Amino acid sequence: MISIGGVDLVAGLYRRYAADLVEVVERQRAVTTDARCRPGLDDLEAEITYLLLRQLRPEHVVEIGTSAGRTTSWLLSALRDNGSGRLVSFRRAPRPSNVPDELAADRWTVYTGDVRARIEALPETTDYLLLDAAHTARFGRWYVRTVFPRLASGTPVGVHEVYRGRSAWVRREGGVVLDWLAERDVPHFTVARRRVPQIVAALTDLRRELGVGDARGPGTNPMIWFEMP
Numbered sequence: 427m428i429s430i431g432g433v434d435l436v437a438g439l440y441r442r443y444a445a446d447l448v449e450v451v452e453r454q455r456a457v458t459t460d461a462r463c464r465p466g467l468d469d470l471e472a473e474i475t476y477l478l479l480r481q482l483r484p485e486h487v488v489e490i491g492t493s494a495g496r497t498t499s500w501l502l503s504a505l506r507d508n509g510s511g512r513l514v515s516f517r518r519a520p521r522p523s524n525v526p527d528e529l530a531a532d533r534w535t536v537y538t539g540d541v542r543a544r545i546e547a548l549p550e551t552t553d554y555l556l557l558d559a560a561h562t563a564r565f566g567r568w569y570v571r572t573v574f575p576r577l578a579s580g581t582p583v584g585v586h587e588v589y590r591g592r593s594a595w596v597r598r599e600g601g602v603v604l605d606w607l608a609e610r611d612v613p614h615f616t617v618a619r620r621r622v623p624q625i626v627a628a629l630t631d632l633r634r635e636l637g638v639g640d641a642r643g644p645g646t647n648p649m650i651w652f653e654m655p
């Protein structure tokens with residue numbers, strides 16, 4: 427297990443997987459520009475999620491909250507490029523998915539309905555969890571009490587929308603997670619522009635040097651990553 431935090435680790439992953447990443451960024455552009463599919467993740471957080479999956483090679487990835495599928499496509503791209511791994515996604519209501527067939531292949535299962543009533547659909551083991559569903563304190567309290575205890579120590583977790591930049595967001599789902607982490611002394615990593623501008627500047631320079639294409643999304647990058655204690 428590697429530690430998912432740290433700019434040096436992330437910079438190393440950018441260098442290691444640069445050629446593959448350049449291709450995925452280009453393909454994702456087609457997914458993103460489809461009118462049905464609003465950008466789900468910003469540039470750095472999407473790319474870092476891809477890079478972590480490449481490095482960690484998880485067998486079972488869980489995504490709680492999929493919509494038109496841009497984030498889903500990033501996750502599936504990493505599993506395709508790894509040549510292994512499956513993704514289980516949850517969404518509350520059916521809607522047209524923009525996930526390309528070649529990515530979904532036989533590696534994607536999507537469940538529709540309230541995940542709180544489908545907990546048995548989670549795989550027996552989860553090797554990477556991404557949360558981007560309801561951004562309410564109530565939903566945050568549900569998953570820290572119900573989903574987190576099911577995860578093995580060391581499981582990497584990404585939570586979107588934590589550092590959106592308005593304090594109200596932090597008091598909601600993000601606040602619940604940040605409190606949960608603080609109570610357990612668990613560090614987290616972020617590339618949120620307002621929190622760590624120097625890290626964002628360094629990674630932006632590196633992306634340019636590696637030819638990783640133009641920035642996409644508003645550049646807020648509100649995700650956090652941590653490992654289950």
Ligand SMILES: C[S@@+](CC[C@H](N)C(=O)[O-])C[C@H]1O[C@@H](n2cnc3c(N)ncnc32)[C@H](O)[C@@H]1O
Binds near residue numbers: 467498516517
């Ligand atoms: C912000 S969108 C996720 C966007 C996603 N990152 C993407 O790129 O497609 C949030 C999604 O979470 C789903 N969601 C919200 N609450 C949920 C719940 N209780 N159970 C299952 N899905 C839920 C909604 O259906 C919605 O599609």
